[in-house]
Amino acid sequence: MAWRDVSGQEPIATRLRAALRLGRVAHAYLFAGPRGVGKKRMARELAKALVCARGGDEACDACRECRRVEDGNHPDVRWIAPEGASLRIEQIRELKREAAYGTLEARQKVVVVERADALTVQAANSLLKVLEEPPVPTVFVLLAENAHAVLPTIRSRCQLISFPPLDAEWVAARLTDEGFPAAQARLAAHLAPGLDEARKICQSEGFAPLKTLVIQWTQDLLQHGASSLLALQDKLFARNPEREEVLLWCDLLLLWYRDVLHVQLGRREHLAYAERRDELERQAAKWSQAGVLQAIDAVVAARKRLALPTNAQLVLEQLAIRLLEGIRCA
Structure with a gap:
């Protein structure tokens, strides 16, 4: 099922599944860790589980809602990424305007903010207001490489989930399965914190x-x-x-x-x-x-x-x- 797509970070997937199962999903998460360790994939799987027509602790990956999240076009799942070097206040203002209209199809909105450690000061303060008083039921997932680079007042309002570097032996095994020589795969796995970066090194x-x-x-x-x-x-x-x-x-x-x-x-x-x-x-x-x-x-x-x-x-x-x-x- 869906959570298998974030292999290598099973303890975090288990923690999020438990929150879904018990109805204790936080209103805001901060996923922090090196690039390429599965933060974005985990955020996508959480978003699918939250809007899945079947409900429960795992997305079915078959319903219309799951497919639309996977394709990046679900109206109630919003992804915000930097336009250039940083996230700008205009992007957060647009998010606030969209949120004011409420949900279109799902029970709640999901907002994923990439590179939350690249927010300008003005954008960070604007996002803080949205986190404090979301206009509709919303789950926020902030992604960052460095949690300490996120505005402390934002960090304090999020449940921090730290993503460790992927195990080098696990990464090496995946690369070997993809056809890279074992010695090359092992060395690349020790050089990079995640599978994607290690693959680029091999290539x-x-x-x-x-x-x-x-x-x-x-x-x-x-x-x-x-x-x-x-x-x-x-x-x-x-x-x-x-x-x-x-x-x-x-x-x-x-x-x-x-x-x-x-x-x-x-x-x-x-x-x-x-x-x-x-x-x-x-x-x-x-x-x-x-x-x-x-x-x-x-x-x-x-x-x-x-x-x-x-x-x-x-x-x-x-x-x-x-x-x-x-x-x-x-």
């Missing part, structure tokens, strides 16, 4: 070459020291990479050193680079734990700088220097 043309480059460079760094930086610059920047590709390289490097640390600590069960365990073991023996921790800190710092307008080659030079300092701690 990226630069993913496999960048992974190979990370492993080769970590080997060269241990064997050849500072001279390995020239090889990295030749191979990485010869691709004329976009900033996102450099950031992905940095994320892959961070995962590699995290795996090295896990090997040192005896935590080998959930390695992102599990198929390269022999190489991880070799590098773990050459690094001290203090050196690996320094390497991880250095990569995190470099990644933050690379996310800003900056000279990427200079950042990588400074990263290499810090990694070499970490190697000397061994």
Whole structure:
């Protein structure tokens, strides 16, 4: 039935089904969590269950009401998304005007506000008034990546439901079922919080070459020291990479050193680079734990700088220097 479409977030689905079954649905929810973890899908399933002709704790997915919600054209289920970088006050004013007419077909209205953490101050204050005094019975579902970026007075009037990142093993299994190589799927699952983002990484043309480059460079760094930086610059920047590709390289490097640390600590069960365990073991023996921790800190710092307008080659030079300092701690 409908709730199966939000697999990976079963505890939240169970909680919402119980609220529907007991007639205790909150008048406003705040679904908060990383992009791609199922917030929008969960909101859609809740909306279908609320307007379904059959009633109960689960949408039938067969009636006219369910189909119209799924198609995005039910008159009593309203979706509001940013027009540009933020949600504007004009959009909330339009919502208030529509709400004044009451429901057209269903027992109540459902309003889903995407990117509630991108409301302008004026729009947030206007939405607050609607939440406090809805003109007709309405269930509001606000979606946000960061709950703390939502106006506190709005947050306090919503029931917060936190969506954790999807389990990496679960995401990897889904990607493998879709036909992606197991090693590629596992690595992408550790890089992204949700299935959609992990799938995009798997489909990226630069993913496999960048992974190979990370492993080769970590080997060269241990064997050849500072001279390995020239090889990295030749191979990485010869691709004329976009900033996102450099950031992905940095994320892959961070995962590699995290795996090295896990090997040192005896935590080998959930390695992102599990198929390269022999190489991880070799590098773990050459690094001290203090050196690996320094390497991880250095990569995190470099990644933050690379996310800003900056000279990427200079950042990588400074990263290499810090990694070499970490190697000397061994």
